[in-house]
Amino acid sequence: MLRAIILIVITSQLNLFSQSTTYYLMGTYAQIDLGNTLLNKEVYNQLQKIEQKLSDYQGSSEISLINQNAGKNFVKVSDLTRKIITKSLEISRRTYGVFDITIGALTINHKRLGKISADTAKVLINYKDILIQNDMIMLKKENMAIDLGGIGKGYAIEEVYQNLKTKKGFISIGGDLKVWGQKKTLAILNPQNGNSLLQMVNLKDLSMSTSGNYFRRHIESGDENILQVTVVHEDGTLADAYSTAILAMNEETRKKFLEENPDIGVVLLYKDGSIFINKKFFEFFNIIIYKREANQQVQTKEGQK
Numbered sequence: 001m002l003r004a005i006i007l008i009v010i011t012s013q014l015n016l017f018s019q020s021t022t023y024y025l026m027g028t029y030a031q032i033d034l035g036n037t038l039l040n041k042e043v044y045n046q047l048q049k050i051e052q053k054l055s056d057y058q059g060s061s062e063i064s065l066i067n068q069n070a071g072k073n074f075v076k077v078s079d080l081t082r083k084i085i086t087k088s089l090e091i092s093r094r095t096y097g098v099f100d101i102t103i104g105a106l107t108i109n110h111k112r113l114g115k116i117s118a119d120t121a122k123v124l125i126n127y128k129d130i131l132i133q134n135d136m137i138m139l140k141k142e143n144m145a146i147d148l149g150g151i152g153k154g155y156a157i158e159e160v161y162q163n164l165k166t167k168k169g170f171i172s173i174g175g176d177l178k179v180w181g182q183k184k185t186l187a188i189l190n191p192q193n194g195n196s197l198l199q200m201v202n203l204k205d206l207s208m209s210t211s212g213n214y215f216r217r218h219i220e221s222g223d224e225n226i227l228q229v230t231v232v233h234e235d236g237t238l239a240d241a242y243s244t245a246i247l248a249m250n251e252e253t254r255k256k257f258l259e260e261n262p263d264i265g266v267v268l269l270y271k272d273g274s275i276f277i278n279k280k281f282f283e284f285f286n287i288i289i290y291k292r293e294a295n296q297q298v299q300t301k302e303g304q305k
Contacts, residue, residue, distance in 0.1 A: 156173065
């Protein structure tokens, strides 16, 4: 244990030499560290452009235009928007329809705008009613809406990363992050006390996303015992979408999904303070330190304590 603590400290000291910049982006704070403040700013500008296309909070965005024309007209979109919607539909199929970006009927048109009732909104949630014709997209029924809150940040980070030529870097937006070409101390927040639930040093390049329902309450949770889900994956888009989907799954569906997708590392935080960590999660890190309270238990996938 002493050796692990020393390594954590050394890694943290190495990170003091970084040139990290913090920005306000996508309704939260983003941290960008590419070893060069000018490059940090350039990447921030790229992320802003992505937000301008995908944010349903911006009335002129391509997603807002699709929502405004629901049940009426096709909307011409950029390759970026078509790509994220196509990817979202693929993830919907992989997650048995649990992940569904047409949740916007509920989160936007009911909860935020009050345009329709909750019952009406729930009937309109159906990813199969997203129509795509080349670069034209339309929602089949009026009052449907797309909400990319469960995938947008991870997608934006991954999109920028794929176009970067840097050997190492770190980008985080809210609960989503990607680190490559370096070792970095990472942490998962415990929302029950504001402290770190886990502290880890990455063994390899990774993306990590944490989803919970204690701030915006924008995810319809499928298991009342789950407070928070953290997913680690090589792909940032999948990490973000999968953490959203797993939080929305009931226990039976979640177990089935994780068995069918062994490439996903996951940490589940339960409301009673206990946590579950599957085997894949450990493959991404060489050091993991967790704080064990009297009412906490740490389990592997096989249920060992």
